[in-house]
Amino acid sequence: xxxxxxxxxxxxxxxxxxxxxxxxxxERGARNQPDLLGILREEILAVISRHVPFEPDKVQIKxxxxxxxxxxxxxxxxxxxxxxxxxxxx
Amino acid sequence: MAHVVVVTSGKGGVGKTTSTAALGAALAQHGEKxxxxxxxxxxxxxxxxxxxxxxxxxxxINVINGVAKLPQALxxxxxxxxxxxxxxxxxxxxxxxTDEGVAKVIDELRGKFDWIICDSPAGIERGATxxxxxxxxxxxxxxxxVSSVRDSDRIIGLLDSKTVKxxxxxxxxxxxxxxxxxxxxxxxxxxxTIEDVLEILSTPLLGIIPESEEVLRASNIGSPVTxxxxxxxxxxxxxxxxxxxxxxxxxxxxxxxNRGIFNKLFGRKAA
Numbered sequence: 001x002x003x004x005x006x007x008x009x010x011x012x013x014x015x016x017x018x019x020x021x022x023x024x025x026x027e028r029g030a031r032n033q034p035d036l037l038g039i040l041r042e043e044i045l046a047v048i049s050r051h052v053p054f055e056p057d058k059v060q061i062k063x064x065x066x067x068x069x070x071x072x073x074x075x076x077x078x079x080x081x082x083x084x085x086x087x088x089x090x
Numbered sequence: 091m092a093h094v095v096v097v098t099s100g101k102g103g104v105g106k107t108t109s110t111a112a113l114g115a116a117l118a119q120h121g122e123k124x125x126x127x128x129x130x131x132x133x134x135x136x137x138x139x140x141x142x143x144x145x146x147x148x149x150x151i152n153v154i155n156g157v158a159k160l161p162q163a164l165x166x167x168x169x170x171x172x173x174x175x176x177x178x179x180x181x182x183x184x185x186x187x188t189d190e191g192v193a194k195v196i197d198e199l200r201g202k203f204d205w206i207i208c209d210s211p212a213g214i215e216r217g218a219t220x221x222x223x224x225x226x227x228x229x230x231x232x233x234x235x236v237s238s239v240r241d242s243d244r245i246i247g248l249l250d251s252k253t254v255k256x257x258x259x260x261x262x263x264x265x266x267x268x269x270x271x272x273x274x275x276x277x278x279x280x281x282x283t284i285e286d287v288l289e290i291l292s293t294p295l296l297g298i299i300p301e302s303e304e305v306l307r308a309s310n311i312g313s314p315v316t317x318x319x320x321x322x323x324x325x326x327x328x329x330x331x332x333x334x335x336x337x338x339x340x341x342x343x344x345x346x347x348n349r350g351i352f353n354k355l356f357g358r359k360a361a
Contacts, residue, residue: 011279016236017286024243024290031247 037063044074054078092200095207095335096225098249100241102212104233105269108305108315110209111139112325113229115314116332118173122204125164125174127195129221130211131187134178140167141312142175151179154191160198169317174203187220196224214248224254227263227335229296233270234282242266242291265296267331272301273345284344297331299324300345 041061048054058077064070097110107130114126127150128136137143142165148158153176160176167173176195179186199206210221222228228249232242249262256262268287275281284298299305304322308315316325316332323345330340 011281013276013279013282013286016282017290020236020239020290023240027240027243028247 037061040072048076052076052078092203093205093227094196094200094225095205095227095229096210096222097207097229097231098210098218098222098245099212099231099238100214100218100245101233101238104231104238105299105305106212106231107135107139107209108309109229109231109267109269109299109328110136110207111314112308112316112328113332113335114173114205114207115167115170116316116329117205117207117335118167118170119316119329120332120336121172122336123172123202124205124207125176125199125203126207126209127176127199127221128178128209129187129217130209131178131217132180132183133211134180136209137165137175137177138312139309140173140175140314142167142177143312146177149177149179150195151186153195154186154188160195169313185216187216189220189223192220193224214244219248219252222249222253222262225249225262226255227265229265229267229335230291230293231267231269232287232291234268234276234284234287239282239287239290246291246293264293265335266291266293267296267299269299270301271298271345295342296334297327298342298344299327299331 040063041059044061045056045059054076060073060075062071062073062075064073097106097113099106107128110126114124118124126136126140128134129150130136131151134149137146145165148163150163152158153160153163163176165175165177167175176199196206208221208225211217222245228245230242230245230249232238246264249264250256253262266288268284271284272281276283284295288295300323302322302324304319305315305324308318311318314328315322316328319325320329327343327345330343333340
């Protein structure tokens with residue numbers, strides 16, 4: 001490093017360190033959480049499939065985490081005539 | 091008692107295979123009986139780095155499938171009679187690697203060797219998780235670079251949760267091996283320092299391998315760097331790391347730039 005460069009700018013290593021510290025603090029926290037969405041998805045599908053026939057890929061489950069409220073959105077496409085199946089099941 | 095050690099990193103290209111070869115050879119040079127196992131099914135390279143690529147007949151998958159007996163698949167190094175290689179398969183599907191199969195092979199090796207060093211593939215898929223599964227100790231190979239450090243952190247998480255030791259409430263002993271370290275770039279603030287990496291990963295340091303042309307030369311000629319040029323800076327660093335692995339207390343030498351004040355001021359690069 002020349003004298004000129006030394007005064008012009010510092011190295012990028014401190015930026016790398018700071019970015020990593022922030023990111024890893026976040027990732028380590030998330031790592032110990034159980035896969036809530038995965039568990040909910042499996043159990044919800046199990047319950048519904050007991051009563052209504054549906055194609056598993058026509059199901060969308062979304063979990064949005066807000067600051068004070070989180071929302072769980074379940075969107076299932078059910079073929080017409082499911083009432084017949086429902087009546088049979090009950 | 092045999093030590094089962096996994097050499098792992100998450101990220102590819104950081105020096106797992108080079109380090110497995112160098113540390114395996116260094117331990118064998120100390121008189122220890124060593125076997126190095128390549129877990130990178132489909133992309134084996136430990137044979138090539140050790141110069142044994144033309145001697146592979148049977149591999150790990152053959153042993154697991156019962157096609158070959160373990161002694162038939164082990165390749166003894168031509169230079170070090172204490173060093174053995176169990177190669178990976180080059181063609182077979184990596185699904186052929188089973189937990190029970192790997193457990194059986196490692197169990198059999200425990201009776202024959204002092205050190206069983208498992209060279210993990212990159213990533214966190216089957217090959218990588220099976221390579222670490224039965225480990226007593228882990229060497230996490232890290233470059234002082236953001237993506238490598240992040241992946242190492244992830245691997246440390248897996249070592250603490252997905253290994254047999256972790257599942258039994260024990261701990262896998264973890265060691266950090268920092269490779270491709272440029273002392274001059276770290277001094278200029280262009281590369282994270284050893285302290286930076288240690289602070290972020292909070293894992294005990296096994297060694298610091300400086301960036302060196304000797305490492306490429308060693309793999310070019312198919313020889314661990316501890317054999318090809320035992321006096322070179324990376325070889326000495328690997329020898330020290332191997333001694334620490336054996337439990338010896340060896341002072342840690344942080345590689346430094348060998349440049350005078352004149353060169354520093356006027357920008358002549360030594361490295």
